[in-house]
Amino acid sequence: MKRYASCIGLAIGALCLFGGTGSAFAGTTIYNGSQCLRWTSTDVVPRLSSGRIFNDSTTQTMRVDCPILHQDFGGVFANDDLDDADIGIVDAHTSQDASCWLRSVYQSGSSVYSYSGGTRNTTGFGSQEQNLDFGLANGNSETWYYVGCYIPPLLNGQSSGITYYRAQE
Numbered sequence: 001m002k003r004y005a006s007c008i009g010l011a012i013g014a015l016c017l018f019g020g021t022g023s024a025f026a027g028t029t030i031y032n033g034s035q036c037l038r039w040t041s042t043d044v045v046p047r048l049s050s051g052r053i054f055n056d057s058t059t060q061t062m063r064v065d066c067p068i069l070h071q072d073f074g075g076v077f078a079n080d081d082l083d084d085a086d087i088g089i090v091d092a093h094t095s096q097d098a099s100c101w102l103r104s105v106y107q108s109g110s111s112v113y114s115y116s117g118g119t120r121n122t123t124g125f126g127s128q129e130q131n132l133d134f135g136l137a138n139g140n141s142e143t144w145y146y147v148g149c150y151i152p153p154l155l156n157g158q159s160s161g162i163t164y165y166r167a168q169e
Contacts, residue, residue, distance in 0.1 A: 027169070029069065033088070033162035036066035036149070047159065054090075054161030055151045061096070062153075068145035068167045082117065082137040082145050087165040088129045089149070091122040092158035098122045100149040102134040106142040115139075129163050 032051030038044065044062040046053045055062035068082065082104060089098045102117030117137035122130045137145060145167065152160045 028166060029071070029168075030164055030166045031066065031068070033066075033164055036064040036147075036162055036165070039063040039065055039148075044153075046161070049161075052090075052161055052163045054159040056154050056159050058154045060153055062149075062151040064149050064151065064162070066147040066149065066162065066165045068147070068165075070139070070144055071169060080139045080141055080143065082139060082167055082169055084133075084135060084168040085117065085137070085145075085147060085166065086131055086133040087147050087149070088131055088163035089122050089151070090127060090129055090159075090161050090163060091125050091152065092127060092160045093152035093155045094125050096152035098130075098132075098149060098151050098160060100132050100147055102137050102145070102147050104137040104139045104143045104145050106140060106144070108142070127158070 033053040034048045034051050036053050038046060044055055044057040044060045046062060046064065047056045053064065066087065068085065085102050087100050089100065091098045099119060099121045101119040104115045104117065106113055115138050117134045120132035120134065122132065139145065147165050149162060151162065
């Protein structure tokens, strides 16, 4: 009975230490590409397919923002930064690359601050998924994150698009 009570005490202590601070260890979150949003109402309307997003316009590049939920707020494991992010792109266009960038943004009063996590471009083309990997994006408890992308237009009946994006806090 004493051993059982010790185990419960340890479990409660761990819960208080790791979960009772108001923050959570977010770890890695994977989002499907269909969670990306077109940038303005005049941008290309994307086609959704099995949780992915594609550009079916034959003339326009598609501009989208892919929001990342900030879940880790300065607790035991957190530093408020986005530690890593990547995005899966299908680039079917023979002469235009997809281009994506990672941003952290926060507003203080009337000022908006934006920090770059870098820009990545696809290389080559085809129906295979290409992974564009970003590193660290600095942040604070007021920060929100997103990956923005330009996706090339349809070419020869083949669409380019976003399959997933992933973030690690």
